[in-house]
Amino acid sequence: MxxxxxxxxxxxxxxxxxxxxxxxxxxxxxxxxxxxxxxxxxxxxxxxxxxxxxxxxxxxxxxxxxxxxxxxxxxxxxxxxxxxxxxxxxxxxxxxxxxxxxxxxxxxxxxxxxxxxxxxxxxxxxxxxxxxxxxxxxxxxxxxxxxxxxxxxxxxxxxxxxxQNVQAQKPDLVMQAADFIREHYSSAITLQQISGELDCSAGHLSRLFKNRMNTSPIHYLGQVRVERALELLLQTDATLQEIAEHVGYPDAHSLSRSFKKYKGLSPIRLKNELQKRKTSQDMPFSMLKSAVQQGLLPGYSDIENQFHYRPEGDLFMQGRFKFTAMTMVLCLSLLLTACSGAAGTNTNTNAAGSGNTANAVAAETAAPASAKPEEQAAAAQTTRTVSTLLGDVEVPANPQRVASDQYMGQLLKLGIIPVGVRSYMLTESWIADSGISADTIAGIEDLGGFPMNLEKLAYLEPDLIIGSIEKNIEDYKKIGTTVFLPYWEGESTSGPLDKFRRISEIFGKEQVAEAWITDYEAQVADARKKIEGIVKEGENVSVISVSQGTLYVLGAKGGNYGSSTIYEMLQLPPTEKALNMKDGYENISLEVLPEYLGDHVFVYGSGSEGASEILDTSVWKALPAVQKGQVYKYGSSTGEDDEFVMEDPYSLELQLDSIVKVMLGEK
The missing domain is CATH 2.60.120.280 (Regulatory protein AraC)
Structure with a gap:
C-alpha cells in the first residue's frame, strides 16, 4: 500500500x-x-x-x-x-x-x-x-x-x-486460521468466529483457505478433530463418549459420523483394522496407518459454498500423497491378494436391483453371462479413444470396474455402478429418492476424500478411474487407466446437461444420456407452465446464498446451488449483474446487496448458521422484493446434504420439483 x-x-x-x-x-x-x-x-x-x-x-x-x-x-x-x-x-x-x-x-x-x-x-x-x-x-x-x-x-x-522504505509483510491468514483451529478445535467454533479473530470477512477467509488448502475451514476443523480423536482412540482406553466431548463433539454418535465421513470407517472398525495390521504385517505401525488413514487435509468437500473452489490452487498443506517404496510394496501385495478374489468382487458391478432405471440399463449393457471365453476376451481388448483436457486417453470400450471421485449420480443414471467412489458421494441426499436399492449403494466401496485412498483404490483393480482434480491424476494413473474430467473449470462449473453429456461420451452412452435429457426437458417445459405468470413481463430474478454470515450472489451461468435450474432450465430472467458474472458468483457485502437484487429473489440456505446476520437486518427487510413477498427460500437448514449441492440427473429432477413448489407456495 x-x-x-x-x-x-x-x-x-x-x-x-x-x-x-x-x-x-x-x-x-x-x-x-x-x-x-x-x-x-x-x-x-x-x-x-x-x-x-x-x-x-x-x-x-x-x-x-x-x-x-x-x-x-x-x-x-x-x-x-x-x-x-x-x-x-x-x-x-x-x-x-x-x-x-x-x-x-x-x-x-x-x-x-x-x-x-x-x-x-x-x-x-x-x-x-x-x-x-x-x-x-x-x-x-x-x-x-x-x-x-x-x-x-x-x-x-x-x-x-x-x-526508511520498510517493507511490511502481509499476514498469512490461512496459516493463522489453521493455527487457531488447531488451538481451539475442542470448542464450538464457527467460520464467523475464526474470521472475527483474524479481523477479516468470512467470505475472504473461506476463499483464501480453499485456494491454499483445497478444503474449507470448517471441513479442516472436522479433520483436526477426527485426527486427534484417532490418536486418543489408539493411545488410551478412553470411551468414545469421553473422546467425543474432548475433541468438540456433543456425543459418540456425532464422532462416529465424522469418522465415516473423513476416514471411511467407524472408529471401532478403524481401530481394529490398524491393530490387526500392526500385528499381522512386518512393517512399522506408523507406515501401516497410511493404508487406512487419509491424513490431514484430504481436500475439497462438496459443502459450504464450494462454487468458488479453484482446482489450480495450491495443494493442501501436507503435500500430495506420494508413493514411498514401502507403500509400493504394500500396493503390490494388495494387488496380488486381490487377484485371487477378483471374480467375487466383480459381481457387484453388474448386480441389478429390481425396479430402478440405473440397474436396468446396467443389466442391458453388461456382457452376457453366457458369452464364450474368447468372445469375452475380445470384448475386454476392445478400446475407445476419449479426448480430455490432458490429451487423448485410450479406455476400455465397456469398462466393468469404474472408480470415480465425482459423478456417482451421473454414472448410475447411465447404468454404470461404480466399484468405488469418494466418501461424500455415498451420503448424497438424492439417493433416498432415486429408487436405487440400498444393497446397490452398500456394494460401492468408500474410497475416502480427495485424493481417493490409493491403497484401497489399487485393491479394487479398476479398469477405469475418473478424476476431477488435475493434481491427483498422476497418482491415479499409477493404478489404472485414468480420465481427467474437471467438475470445476476455474471458479465456475459447466452446465449440468453438458457435464452429463461429457460423462456419457467416456462410456459411449450418448444415446442413454440424450434419452434422459429429452425426458427431463419435457419435465422442465411442464414446470414452466405451472409457474407461468409468477414472474411478470419485464421483471427479473436474483439468486443468493447466505451461510455463516457471508453473502454470495450467483451468476446466470457457471453457478451452483440451484442457480442453473432457476436460470437455465426454468429460464427465469436474470439481472444485468448476474449475466456479467464471469466466475459464476460474487461475494458481496450487505451494504451493496440492493444493487444486485432483482424483482424476485431466491435465497439458498436461509436456515443455515449465520444467515440471520443477513436476513434480520434493516437493509434486507427494506428490499422491494422482501416487502412484496417475492422471496423464495429453498435448500436445507444447514446448507449441506440437500438436492441443491450436486448437479447429477437425480438432483436436477429434485431441484426442479422443489423450486416449482417453493414458487407456488407449496413448500
Whole structure:
C-alpha cells in the first residue's frame, strides 16, 4: 500500500485504544499470545527473539514491531526485556465508507507485520511513555489525551516507516486460521468466529483457505478433530463418549459420523483394522496407518459454498500423497491378494436391483453371462479413444470396474455402478429418492476424500478411474487407466446437461444420456407452465446464498446451488449483474446487496448458521422484493446434504420439483 492510501485510511477510520501495557520480562519465554487487536510493540531495553506468527525478528532497544489481530506473539528474551504494548482497533468511519472498506479489503495496513528501528527513537519514546501514564490516569480527560498522543505516535511512526522504505509483510491468514483451529478445535467454533479473530470477512477467509488448502475451514476443523480423536482412540482406553466431548463433539454418535465421513470407517472398525495390521504385517505401525488413514487435509468437500473452489490452487498443506517404496510394496501385495478374489468382487458391478432405471440399463449393457471365453476376451481388448483436457486417453470400450471421485449420480443414471467412489458421494441426499436399492449403494466401496485412498483404490483393480482434480491424476494413473474430467473449470462449473453429456461420451452412452435429457426437458417445459405468470413481463430474478454470515450472489451461468435450474432450465430472467458474472458468483457485502437484487429473489440456505446476520437486518427487510413477498427460500437448514449441492440427473429432477413448489407456495 502506498503512503497516500495508508494516510487516507488513518484519516477515515475510527481508532479505539484497547490497552496500553508497560512490561518487564525476566529471561525465558513469554507464553504464546494471540493479539486481540492490532498492536504496536515498542522495545525500550534488552534483546530478544520475537516471533509474529512464524516470522522471527531479532530485536533490541528502540525496535518497533507491528502486528494485526489474530497474530501469535512469542518473545524469547536473552537477559530480560522491557517494552510497551499498544493495542488498538481500527473500524471504517461514516465518511467515504465504501472507498475505505474497499481499501481495507484490498490491502489492510492494520494487519501488516513489520519490525524496524526508527531514526528518531526518543521522539517515539516520549510519546509512548506519556501515553502509558495518561492511560493509567483513568480520567475522561486523560483518555482524550491518550487518543491525541496515539495519533501523534502514529504520525511520527508512519513518517519514519516510509522514509526508511520498510517493507511490511502481509499476514498469512490461512496459516493463522489453521493455527487457531488447531488451538481451539475442542470448542464450538464457527467460520464467523475464526474470521472475527483474524479481523477479516468470512467470505475472504473461506476463499483464501480453499485456494491454499483445497478444503474449507470448517471441513479442516472436522479433520483436526477426527485426527486427534484417532490418536486418543489408539493411545488410551478412553470411551468414545469421553473422546467425543474432548475433541468438540456433543456425543459418540456425532464422532462416529465424522469418522465415516473423513476416514471411511467407524472408529471401532478403524481401530481394529490398524491393530490387526500392526500385528499381522512386518512393517512399522506408523507406515501401516497410511493404508487406512487419509491424513490431514484430504481436500475439497462438496459443502459450504464450494462454487468458488479453484482446482489450480495450491495443494493442501501436507503435500500430495506420494508413493514411498514401502507403500509400493504394500500396493503390490494388495494387488496380488486381490487377484485371487477378483471374480467375487466383480459381481457387484453388474448386480441389478429390481425396479430402478440405473440397474436396468446396467443389466442391458453388461456382457452376457453366457458369452464364450474368447468372445469375452475380445470384448475386454476392445478400446475407445476419449479426448480430455490432458490429451487423448485410450479406455476400455465397456469398462466393468469404474472408480470415480465425482459423478456417482451421473454414472448410475447411465447404468454404470461404480466399484468405488469418494466418501461424500455415498451420503448424497438424492439417493433416498432415486429408487436405487440400498444393497446397490452398500456394494460401492468408500474410497475416502480427495485424493481417493490409493491403497484401497489399487485393491479394487479398476479398469477405469475418473478424476476431477488435475493434481491427483498422476497418482491415479499409477493404478489404472485414468480420465481427467474437471467438475470445476476455474471458479465456475459447466452446465449440468453438458457435464452429463461429457460423462456419457467416456462410456459411449450418448444415446442413454440424450434419452434422459429429452425426458427431463419435457419435465422442465411442464414446470414452466405451472409457474407461468409468477414472474411478470419485464421483471427479473436474483439468486443468493447466505451461510455463516457471508453473502454470495450467483451468476446466470457457471453457478451452483440451484442457480442453473432457476436460470437455465426454468429460464427465469436474470439481472444485468448476474449475466456479467464471469466466475459464476460474487461475494458481496450487505451494504451493496440492493444493487444486485432483482424483482424476485431466491435465497439458498436461509436456515443455515449465520444467515440471520443477513436476513434480520434493516437493509434486507427494506428490499422491494422482501416487502412484496417475492422471496423464495429453498435448500436445507444447514446448507449441506440437500438436492441443491450436486448437479447429477437425480438432483436436477429434485431441484426442479422443489423450486416449482417453493414458487407456488407449496413448500
Amino acid at each position: 502506498n503512503l497516500n492510501d495508508h494516510i487516507l485510511l488513518w484519516n477515515h477510520v475510527f481508532i479505539k485504544i484497547m490497552d496500553v501495557r508497560h512490561t518487564i520480562l525476566a529471561p525465558g519465554e513469554l507464553q504464546p499470545y494471540r493479539l486481540p487487536s492490532s498492536a504496536f510493540l515498542y522495545i525500550v531495553r534488552g534483546e530478544a527473539d520475537v516471533y509474529l506468527d512464524h516470522s522471527r525478528h531479532r530485536v533490541e532497544r528502540f525496535h518497533v514491531l507491528h502486528g494485526g489481530k489474530g497474530a501469535r506473539l512469542r518473545i524469547f528474551p536473552d537477559s530480560g526485556l522491557e517494552y510497551y504494548l499498544l493495542l488498538y482497533r481500527a473500524t471504517p468511519g461514516s465518511a467515504n465508507l465504501r472507498e475505505i472498506i474497499r481499501l481495507m479489503e484490498q490491502d489492510n495496513p492494520f494487519l501488516d507485520q513489520y519490525a524496524f528501528v526508527p531514526h528518531n527513537p526518543l521522539t517515539l519514546y516520549e510519546k509512548v511513555e506519556l501515553l502509558e501514564r495518561e492511560w493509567g490516569d483513568g480520567s475522561g480527560l486523560g483518555k482524550l489525551h491518550v487518543r491525541v498522543l496515539f495519533h501523534q505516535f502514529v504520525y511520527e511512526l508512519l513518517s519514519q516507516l516510509y522514509s
